[in-house]
Amino acid sequence: MNVRPESNTSSTPPPHLPDEGHTQSQSQRARNLSHVHPADVTLSDALTALADPVRRTIVKELAGGPDWTRACGTFDLPVTKATRSHHFAVLRQAGVIEQRDAGSRRLNRLRRPEFDAAFPGLLDLVLSERRADPGES
Amino acid sequence: MNVRPESNTSSTPPPHLPDEGHTQSQSQRARNLSHVHPADVTLSDALTALADPVRRTIVKELAGGPDWTRACGTFDLPVTKATRSHHFAVLRQAGVIEQRDAGSRRLNRLRRPEFDAAFPGLLDLVLSERRADPGES
DNA sequence: TAAAGTGTTCGACGGAGGTCGATCACCATG
DNA sequence: CATGGTGATCGACCTCCGTCGAACACTTTA
Numbered sequence: 001m002n003v004r005p006e007s008n009t010s011s012t013p014p015p016h017l018p019d020e021g022h023t024q025s026q027s028q029r030a031r032n033l034s035h036v037h038p039a040d041v042t043l044s045d046a047l048t049a050l051a052d053p054v055r056r057t058i059v060k061e062l063a064g065g066p067d068w069t070r071a072c073g074t075f076d077l078p079v080t081k082a083t084r085s086h087h088f089a090v091l092r093q094a095g096v097i098e099q100r101d102a103g104s105r106r107l108n109r110l111r112r113p114e115f116d117a118a119f120p121g122l123l124d125l126v127l128s129e130r131r132a133d134p135g136e137s
Numbered sequence: 138m139n140v141r142p143e144s145n146t147s148s149t150p151p152p153h154l155p156d157e158g159h160t161q162s163q164s165q166r167a168r169n170l171s172h173v174h175p176a177d178v179t180l181s182d183a184l185t186a187l188a189d190p191v192r193r194t195i196v197k198e199l200a201g202g203p204d205w206t207r208a209c210g211t212f213d214l215p216v217t218k219a220t221r222s223h224h225f226a227v228l229r230q231a232g233v234i235e236q237r238d239a240g241s242r243r244l245n246r247l248r249r250p251e252f253d254a255a256f257p258g259l260l261d262l263v264l265s266e267r268r269a270d271p272g273e274s
Numbered sequence: 275t276a277a278a279g280t281g282t283t284c285g286a287c288g289g290a291g292g293t294c295g296a297t298c299a300c301c302a303t304g
Numbered sequence: 305c306a307t308g309g310t311g312a313t314c315g316a317c318c319t320c321c322g323t324c325g326a327a328c329a330c331t332t333t334a
Contacts, residue, residue: 032282043193043262043263043266044188044190047184047187047188048188050184051181051184051185051188052321052322053181054322056180056181071280071281072280072281073279073280073281079322079323079324080323080324080325081280081281081282082281082282082283082284082323082324082325082326083322083323083324084281085281085282085283086282086321086322086323087322088281089282101330101331103280103330103331103332104279104280104281104330104331104332105279105280105281105331106280106281106282119262120258120261120262121257121258121259121261121262122258122259122262124257124258125180125256125257125258125259126180129180169312189291189292191292208310208311209310209311210309210310210311216292216293216294217293217294217295218310218311218312219293219294219295219296219311219312219313219314220292220293220294221311222311222312222313223291223292223293223312224292225311226312238300238301240300240301240302240310241300241301241302241309241310241311242301242309242310242311243310243311243312
């Protein structure tokens with residue numbers, strides 16, 4: 001699963017449009033923010049995305065509060081901001097989260113209903129996992 | 138996830154006993170056959186095991202027939218028997234399958250009820266995935 | 275404009291894991 | 305006992321990916 005933005009070399013164009021018909025005042029950074037709808041995500045990518053403990057921590061923390069209330073930097077993760085940014089990109093490309101720029105910060109939202117529709121029970125499985133577990137593989 | 142048999146160096150001994158109280162005539166090869174109950178498997182290991190497309194093919198083929206009817210060599214997989222053996226070991230250590238020796242062959246069984254109890258919906262997700270998909274990641 | 279805060283990108287590194295050929299162990303059959 | 309079949313094990317190779325520091329881009333605030 002390549003995360004780089006120029007890796008959109010898929011043979012079949014994705015059917016789900018980003019629904020950004022509004023030519024609203026969009027920040028510069030948001031232009032590089034490509035999203036993938038859960039319906040266009042393979043099971044391989046979904047499982048791979050959620051197989052990482054750091055990414056599951058993000059998902060669980062995100063589910064603990066309302067949408068659009070957590071910026072990337074507010075998560076308690078044992079990695080640097082570079083790795084952090086990487087994990088958020090993977091989750092975004094796997095259709096797990098949605099991101100939106102708010103000033104200099106990037107707010108997040110768990111795509112609960114869409115992802116549940118595409119992979120029923122998978123998010124519940126992650127959210128029912130007990131917190132922390134620092135010694136796991 | 139180490140698969141080697143001597144890697145049983147876990148700090149906490151697993152609670153689920155293999156239930157092999159029968160001192161029945163057991164083949165020599167079966168002595169090296171260590172199983173892990175799905176209840177003792179972490180979500181990380183479960184997701185990692187099912188994230189591989191070859192292993193998901195095994196699971197899907199296994200679900201297509203009755204228990205104990207498919208030997209390891211009867212699966213249609215695009216890998217050599219060495220890699221094949223590796224994947225079966227990973228699935229066994231993740232509590233997904235159970236294996237039993239029958240003569241010179243090793244028969245397999247999908248641990249449907251136990252695994253469903255430990256990770257509800259996960260197997261259904263895999264089994265509902267469309268077959269083949271040779272070009273996926 | 276300068277400085278601080280937030281997040282991404284880049285290049286590099288290291289470990290984990292999927293893959294293979296070769297070999298070995300066990301079982302069945304002649 | 306010899307042969308063939310099945311599957312595990314070993315060592316090696318190679319790709320993928322999680323990780324980091326450094327640099328960069330954008331935004332806000334002083």
